Amino acid sequence: MWILLWISQVSLWTLSSATVHLDVVNQWNYLSFDLPYHFTSASEIRLDNTVFTGLEISDDRIFIATPRLRAGVPATLSTIPRHVPPGSGPTLSAYPSWQLHGPMRGNVNCSQLISVYRMKMDSCHRLWVGVEWFLDIDKIVENCMLLPTSKVVL
Structure with a gap:
């Protein structure tokens, strides 16, 4: 038991003494979007509800889910x-x-992106998108249940 505690302490000390330098590439207090002028009213946008869960880097841009x-x-x-x-x-x-x-929110159109969770770019530079349905799940099931399963490749 004491040996296990001693090994744990040595491991923690080793990890805490190691210096890791990370460079800040981009930073935001809240993610901001370049909304078109005809977009929905600003009162419906909740930037504090916007978090990114995935990113993919290409030659000229970074994709963010x-x-x-x-x-x-x-x-x-x-x-x-x-x-x-x-x-x-x-x-x-x-x-x-x-x-x-x-x-x-509201009416769901299953031919549009609803909620992208993850993505992956393959060697041919195709972006494969993983979609999760979180909001209005009853309405999504009602509107999309009879549609065939599809793949979204951008």
């Missing part, structure tokens, strides 16, 4: 430029366009 875990997330798949000044917080652009993103 922001699932709709709660109401008020304007876009669920976005991009930012890859080469920006260190420490900046660029605005997110809906990918591939604002028209492909479903409503933040």
